[in-house]
Amino acid sequence: MAMIPPPDAADFTFALADALDIPVRVRSDGVLAKWDRRKAPKAVQPWPTAAALPADGEYLVTTTWRQLVTAATSAGRDLAPWLRRTPAFAVNELIARVAPLQAYLSLKDVTAPDGAAGRRLFVNAVYRHGTERSAHAAFGYHLGMTMAQWLTVGMAGLPATVHLEACGIPELADPTKKLPDLYGNHLAEALPWLIEAKARKSLGAGDMRDGQWQLNQATAELAVPHRQVLCGTVLPEPGRWEDDHLVMMVHTALVGPSPGGGVHSLPNPPSGGGVPPLDELPDELLSVARDQLLVFRALAFGAVQDLRVVPLADTEADLAAPFVRRSAIRPVERDAGTHELRRMVLDGELPYEWVREQESPVREFVVGRIPGIGLHLGLSRGLYAACARLHQVQAEVPAEEPLFPADPFLVRRGDDEEREEMSREARRTFYEREDERLVTAKREMARAYATQEVPAGLLRGAPVVVERPEARGGLLEARTAETYVAVESTDPILSGRRRGSTG
Numbered sequence: 001m002a003m004i005p006p007p008d009a010a011d012f013t014f015a016l017a018d019a020l021d022i023p024v025r026v027r028s029d030g031v032l033a034k035w036d037r038r039k040a041p042k043a044v045q046p047w048p049t050a051a052a053l054p055a056d057g058e059y060l061v062t063t064t065w066r067q068l069v070t071a072a073t074s075a076g077r078d079l080a081p082w083l084r085r086t087p088a089f090a091v092n093e094l095i096a097r098v099a100p101l102q103a104y105l106s107l108k109d110v111t112a113p114d115g116a117a118g119r120r121l122f123v124n125a126v127y128r129h130g131t132e133r134s135a136h137a138a139f140g141y142h143l144g145m146t147m148a149q150w151l152t153v154g155m156a157g158l159p160a161t162v163h164l165e166a167c168g169i170p171e172l173a174d175p176t177k178k179l180p181d182l183y184g185n186h187l188a189e190a191l192p193w194l195i196e197a198k199a200r201k202s203l204g205a206g207d208m209r210d211g212q213w214q215l216n217q218a219t220a221e222l223a224v225p226h227r228q229v230l231c232g233t234v235l236p237e238p239g240r241w242e243d244d245h246l247v248m249m250v251h252t253a254l255v256g257p258s259p260g261g262g263v264h265s266l267p268n269p270p271s272g273g274g275v276p277p278l279d280e281l282p283d284e285l286l287s288v289a290r291d292q293l294l295v296f297r298a299l300a301f302g303a304v305q306d307l308r309v310v311p312l313a314d315t316e317a318d319l320a321a322p323f324v325r326r327s328a329i330r331p332v333e334r335d336a337g338t339h340e341l342r343r344m345v346l347d348g349e350l351p352y353e354w355v356r357e358q359e360s361p362v363r364e365f366v367v368g369r370i371p372g373i374g375l376h377l378g379l380s381r382g383l384y385a386a387c388a389r390l391h392q393v394q395a396e397v398p399a400e401e402p403l404f405p406a407d408p409f410l411v412r413r414g415d416d417e418e419r420e421e422m423s424r425e426a427r428r429t430f431y432e433r434e435d436e437r438l439v440t441a442k443r444e445m446a447r448a449y450a451t452q453e454v455p456a457g458l459l460r461g462a463p464v465v466v467e468r469p470e471a472r473g474g475l476l477e478a479r480t481a482e483t484y485v486a487v488e489s490t491d492p493i494l495s496g497r498r499r500g501s502t503g
């Protein structure tokens with residue numbers, strides 16, 4: 001009998017070439033027990049679309065590889081104090097965030113209920129036999145952060161996350177305390193979220209208890225109601241590489257009453273069916289720009305390839321879901337407006353300039369290919385302009401202390417703790433000085449977003465390109481209201497699966 005999803009189940013097109021399933025268990029009862037590997041593959045309930053974590057249960061979450069890669073580009077420490085002076089290295093950081101996933105993961109077909117993708121993530125032979133324990137630990141950290149970002153931002157409605165050290169709350173910036181990884185403000189719940197990410201082989205109750213302790217440390221310092229979210233990503237046990245796929249265990253707790261009362265409640269959307277544009281929400285614009293500043297710096301200053309301006313339809317769907325519209329990613333295969341825009345222009349019915357001015361609304365994205373990983377990333381012209389202003393503000397922040405200390409004694413000792421403390425001190429100083437400029441900066445960013453005016457030279461002569469995905473070898477495109485991402489058909493995860501190589 002075919003499984004019929006509930007009315008609020010995620011409306012994916014499961015025939016997408018990069019669709020995959022991830023079993024996720026959600027619990028709020030405080031029990032941190034390991035998810036029995038004999039039961040984890042049996043999760044079948046679809047993930048709801050509500051902009052919040054769902055009720056306790058075991059879910060089979062269908063997503064796409066491009067959505068996971070998008071999460072990877074946002075999963076890392078804020079490098080603003082250093083990249084403001086060396087912005088071209090943003091490309092290097094993006095490669096460092098995405099390449100490990102391409103190197104160590106593979107897709108494998110599995111039996112799945114009707115409506116699911118029938119593909120899940122496994123570790124491959126390179127991870128199993130070509131890496132040492134230290135490489136496994138480093139990958140576990142990066143994968144855990146990526147999956148926590150994917151779940152909280154991509155699936156649970158959080159607009160963005162920042163590392164706790166960059167959240168601007170002095171009580172959560174003490175380097176002597178072992179605190180959780182991420183912080184975010186959930187618009188639907190009107191609550192801050194504290195997020196800790198764990199990932200490793202055979203991850204179980206002990207690892208989750210360590211993560212819960214870190215969350216509790218931060219909770220003790222945070223004097224307002226908030227939500228704890230503990231994300232555990234389980235890699236397979238040695239000896240079960242071929243049988244065990246990735247699963248996630250999510251534990252959440254509400255600390256203190258929520259502003260709306262109860263665990264959480266979703267407010268009604270505005271009566272007009274939409275929300276104001278970002279230039280009328282300066283705090284949200286700043287949050288989105290911070291989240292995408294690494295991509296901006298790569299496009300504006302880095303050694304990107306195929307820099308171009310890609311027009312997409314600016315549909316009402318962008319404004320339909322006020323709490324997820326800027327973080328929820330949609331495959332362009334399902335974007336009927338963009339398909340029609342491309343058809344009209346490419347079939348010679350109308351010139352693009354006329355379509356842009358007279359026909360349906362169009363939103364243009366500045367897009368470039370990140371070399372080495374085959375990933376195409378882009379920002380709307382408005383967000384690109386706002387990021388340009390934020391970058392300029394950060395570049396003007398004075399730095400009396402050396403951002404790149406080269407103490408010979410430190411280098412000779414190789415003291416990681418001392419290096420880390422110097423890094424934290426540089427970050428604290430930078431954030432304090434940046435904060436003094438943000439009131440004026442937010443006004444200037446809002447103006448730049450509205451006018452879409454980009455300083456001379458930062459578009460580097462990028463041409464407007466209207467084309468179908470096959471023009472570049474079959475791109476798998478996706479977009480939010482403000483961002484664009486595309487993966488190539490030659491991505492190791494996707495091309496490896498077509499060859500039948502599962503590792």
